[in-house]
């Protein structure tokens with residue numbers, strides 16, 4: 001196998017879909033990607049492993065007459081979601097699913113790489129297969145390890161995310177902020193456990209957690225400018241062990257989103273106030289920790305993004321959609337804060353949302369994505385000016 005055709009791409013996507021792995025544990029995914037890359041024409045390729053980030057892979061495609069080095073990033077991790085699509089190629093790994101479409105992202109990247117392995121580009125290209133987008137910010141980890149130094153530093157960086165709300169294969173983008181910044185938040189409420197029959201001798205953290213979650217709902221509705229917007233979602237709540245023991249501890253895990261750092265900091269400040277206030281009023285202790293890591297707002301570079309949008313609008317084979325900013329997060333935001341570039345959407349047309357157990361992106365988006373991105377990179381490489 002050298003150039004991957006449509007059937008190869010579908011086969012690859014389905015294999016990746018069947019064997020999803022969580023952030024920083026993408027070992028089989030890494031091996032499968034490596035095997036696929038090694039089956040391509042190696043004349044202009046150099047594959048690089050990163051011992052400190054063992055599930056990552058980088059591929060350098062040497063340009064014939066390089067004016068610049070262009071980076072293309074794809075994420076490779078999956079989510080702790082139990083698949084309910086009923087597809088014949090459903091996840092074979094219990095409780096884990098490619099529910100955010102990173103199987104599609106990887107397949108598109110392999111398709112584009114395969115093309116350039118057979119058709120040497122004029123500029124250098126770097127493909128970054130990045131672990132841990134959903135958590136643990138693999139992009140930031142890689143950057144801080146010094147992965148993008150020397151010849152491995154792209155002058156500009158591109159990456160996509162799939163979007164079930166756009167037609168399959170359409171390219172969506174916008175100038176400025178594409179995605180929100182996010183901060184993970186964990187709240188531990190500590191009271192006192194006891195017998196269910198004697199609440200007067202205990203300090204019930206189920207009740208305190210309920211009060212906390214209730215009060216948090218006022219932060220966005222009452223202290224955030226509706227035009228700017230923000231999100232606080234608690235996706236996980238744990239308290240207690242059995243019905244007849246009062247829970248002495250509660251843990252609440254969530255995520256905060258805002259389109260600017262200022263908004264994220266505002267929400268973080270309000271959340272601390274609510275948590276401390278509830279803890280005081282319940283005579284409880286509270287520990288709150290926030291972790292933003294690399295999930296900065298995804299800020300598209302003006303010049304590069306204008307060029308990208310100009311291409312997408314004039315290319316007869318690309319359906320371009322100008323999109324609104326989204327409250328999804330992405331640690332590509334960190335890489336774009338260090339290296340200019342553009343993030344964009346690839347439409348995959350599905351009724352189910354990202355992160356849902358029934359998410360089933362249309363596979364026809366893969367071939368269209370490969371075509372549009374390959375054409376864009378060729379268009380970019382023909383452009384002599386920076």
Ligand SMILES: CC(=O)N[C@@H](CCC[C@H](N)C(=O)O)C(=O)O
Pocket residue numbers: 100133134135136161182183184254255256295327328329330331354
């Ligand atoms: C595209 C997407 O869905 N990305 C994730 C990024 C996770 C950010 C971080 N772990 C957090 O939850 O704050 C998202 O949930 O938006």
